[in-house]
Amino acid sequence: MFLIYCPYCEEERAEEEFHASGEAHIVRPTDPESLSDEAWGDYVFFRKNPRGNHHELWQHTTGCRKFFYMTRDTATYEIKEIYKVGEQPNVATAPAVPNKYDQFSSAQAVKK
Amino acid sequence: MQHYSGFGLLKHAMSHHENWQRVWRNPTPKKSYDVVIVGGGGHGLATAYYLAKEFGITNVAVIEKGYLGGGNTARNTTIVRSNYLWDESAFLYEHAMKLWEGLSQDLNYNVMFSQRGVLNLGHTLQDMRDISRRVNANRLNGIDGEMLDAQQVKEIVPDMDCSANRRYPVMGASWQPRGGVARHDAVAWGFARGADALGVDLIQQCAVEGFEIEDGTVTGVKTTQYGTINAGKVGCVVAGNSGVLAGMAGLRLPLESHPLQALVSEPIKPILDTVVMSNHVHGYVSQSDKGDLVIGAGIDGYNGYGQRGSYPTIEHTVSAILELFPIFSRVRMNRQWGGIVDTTPDACPLISKTEIENLYFNCGWGTGGFKATPGSGHVFAASLAKGEMHELAKPFSIDRFNTGALIDEHGAAGVAH
Numbered sequence: 205m206f207l208i209y210c211p212y213c214e215e216e217r218a219e220e221e222f223h224a225s226g227e228a229h230i231v232r233p234t235d236p237e238s239l240s241d242e243a244w245g246d247y248v249f250f251r252k253n254p255r256g257n258h259h260e261l262w263q264h265t266t267g268c269r270k271f272f273y274m275t276r277d278t279a280t281y282e283i284k285e286i287y288k289v290g291e292q293p294n295v296a297t298a299p300a301v302p303n304k305y306d307q308f309s310s311a312q313a314v315k316k
Numbered sequence: 317m318q319h320y321s322g323f324g325l326l327k328h329a330m331s332h333h334e335n336w337q338r339v340w341r342n343p344t345p346k347k348s349y350d351v352v353i354v355g356g357g358g359h360g361l362a363t364a365y366y367l368a369k370e371f372g373i374t375n376v377a378v379i380e381k382g383y384l385g386g387g388n389t390a391r392n393t394t395i396v397r398s399n400y401l402w403d404e405s406a407f408l409y410e411h412a413m414k415l416w417e418g419l420s421q422d423l424n425y426n427v428m429f430s431q432r433g434v435l436n437l438g439h440t441l442q443d444m445r446d447i448s449r450r451v452n453a454n455r456l457n458g459i460d461g462e463m464l465d466a467q468q469v470k471e472i473v474p475d476m477d478c479s480a481n482r483r484y485p486v487m488g489a490s491w492q493p494r495g496g497v498a499r500h501d502a503v504a505w506g507f508a509r510g511a512d513a514l515g516v517d518l519i520q521q522c523a524v525e526g527f528e529i530e531d532g533t534v535t536g537v538k539t540t541q542y543g544t545i546n547a548g549k550v551g552c553v554v555a556g557n558s559g560v561l562a563g564m565a566g567l568r569l570p571l572e573s574h575p576l577q578a579l580v581s582e583p584i585k586p587i588l589d590t591v592v593m594s595n596h597v598h599g600y601v602s603q604s605d606k607g608d609l610v611i612g613a614g615i616d617g618y619n620g621y622g623q624r625g626s627y628p629t630i631e632h633t634v635s636a637i638l639e640l641f642p643i644f645s646r647v648r649m650n651r652q653w654g655g656i657v658d659t660t661p662d663a664c665p666l667i668s669k670t671e672i673e674n675l676y677f678n679c680g681w682g683t684g685g686f687k688a689t690p691g692s693g694h695v696f697a698a699s700l701a702k703g704e705m706h707e708l709a710k711p712f713s714i715d716r717f718n719t720g721a722l723i724d725e726h727g728a729a730g731v732a733h
């Protein structure tokens with residue numbers, strides 16, 4: 205059970221007010237037209253899913269309805285930091301296999 | 317292996333049950349095996365059993381980091397059914413159902429498979445349309461299924477509130493009479509005993525912490541207790557930890573790990589002799605032979621490896637059950653727990669080769685793989701034995717997330733486990 209600090213309401217609220225929206229900072233392909241099926245599949249369906257620190261997107265659904273970020277340990281469930289959209293995390297994510305196409309440059313995608 | 321029978325039970329009663337043989341050995345692993353199975357849950361143990369029994373491959377080890385069947389196999393609510401919508405999944409789960417029907421005899425171990433029927437309730441007109449579509453699809457595939465109206469549901473479950481003035485009135489249900497429940501631990505133990513008797517080494521308290529990979533081919537696993545164990549082929553069957561294991565081989569899988577919780581009540585007198593599930597109010601319940609109500613619902617929304625979830629999820633689960641059964645409002649809950657389920661974007665498993673030669677994964681069963689245990693083990697064993705995926709497994713390759721050939725079972729999987 206989490207007590208979550210909403211960086212916009214500037215208050216700790218019960219977990220039930222929030223919705224977990226999964227992995228954060230997934231980069232949208234800049235040149236979708238030229239993506240290979242593999243790169244598309246990776247962007248849409250494959251996630252880091254680390255055991256340990258995880259950068260996540262959350263929404264204060266029954267409060268201000270704003271989105272914000274959280275770094276949370278998926279094994280201990282400890283919340284490490286909360287930051288606003290547009291800000292960068294201070295705590296790194298646990299080692300996880302990166303998206304092969306992470307930068308989504310079209311050249312890279314086509315080569316694969 | 318000592319054969320179990322009614323006569324044996326009597327015989328052992330004479331010696332106060334003090335001379336029973338150990339159910340399996342506790343061997344030190346060899347240097348090398350034809351096949352190493354990582355993960356000693358129901359699916360891994362079933363894979364090892366069928367490898368030895370059906371495909372004659374007995375030089376096999378199962379490597380389990382905890383104790384056999386201590387993962388989701390021991391934590392699930394044991395619902396078994398095969399009424400999935402799409403051909404690919406319907407055939408796979410029905411394959412398992414047919415194996416369930418002879419499993420206790422085959423294993424000479426009572427897995428307490430009880431075909432008490434499964435109801436999937438509908439509460440809206442759209443629910444009823446979806447149910448009718450699914451039941452028709454099932455029947456076309458030779459899977460038993462019937463559409464029931466509220467009155468017929470009431471006849472099967474007299475203690476459920478089926479009155480029209482409920483907030484979510486029961487409008488009807490699908491009914492799969494061959495569905496039911498089984499004893500989860502017995503399934504793991506039965507397969508373990510059978511595999512052990514055929515020569516499979518069951519290695520417990522030993523985790524796999526890496527792979528030996530040479531030129532894109534896996535040649536062994538690195539373990540915490542016994543160093544490197546060489547393997548011709550490696551089959552990974554580690555449910556919620558599949559992403560972590562795949563990461564050790566530099567692979568990404570299309571799945572995320574979530575907590576899934578369940579709870580049981582104090583034992584009460586027999587009141588529910590079937591399985592009731594509702595996607596709409598989001599909960600399901602059955603009654604175990606001990607008398608406790610076995611209750612579950614959906615996953616916790618965040619990623620988690622912690623085998624525990626949050627209280628609000630439990631509260632939602634219990635309020636869903638009370639919506640259906642106000643009569644349970646005074647029943648006290650006894651125990652609550654969580655497992656780590658590996659959910660995929662289309663609610664279907666991954667039974668697949670990988671980019672690495674001889675490294676196979678069987679995972680992504682998420683919230684509903686117990687029912688598939690024998691079928692999953694059987695098709696995975698066939699695939700490992702032949703080096704080519706079994707026909708029933710082919711559609712469940714990891715590739716489908718690149719080609720777009722998804723098998724969307726969210727409707728039939730739903731809360732439904």
Ligand SMILES: Cc1cc2nc3c(=O)[nH]c(=O)nc-3n(C[C@H](O)[C@H](O)[C@H](O)COP(=O)(O)OP(=O)(O)OC[C@H]3O[C@@H](n4cnc5c(N)ncnc54)[C@H](O)[C@@H]3O)c2cc1C
Pocket residue numbers: 354355356357358359360379380381382383384385386387388389390391392393394395396522523524525553554555556557561576577578612653654655656657681682683684685686687688733
């Ligand atoms: C609360 C709950 C309710 C459920 N209800 C149902 C239901 O009603 N019906 C249904 O069909 N399904 C249900 N399920 C899903 C079902 O439990 C699973 O799909 C199924 O049991 C998976 O079996 P498995 O053998 O693949 O995994 P598990 O039983 O989890 O086995 C995996 C094993 O791998 C081991 N392992 C992990 N990492 C390593 C490593 N690095 N090295 C060595 N070993 C490792 C683990 O210790 C574990 O024992 C439920 C699940 C939960 C959690």
Ligand SMILES: [Zn+2]
Pocket residue numbers: 210211212213214264267268269270
């Ligand atoms: Zn807020």
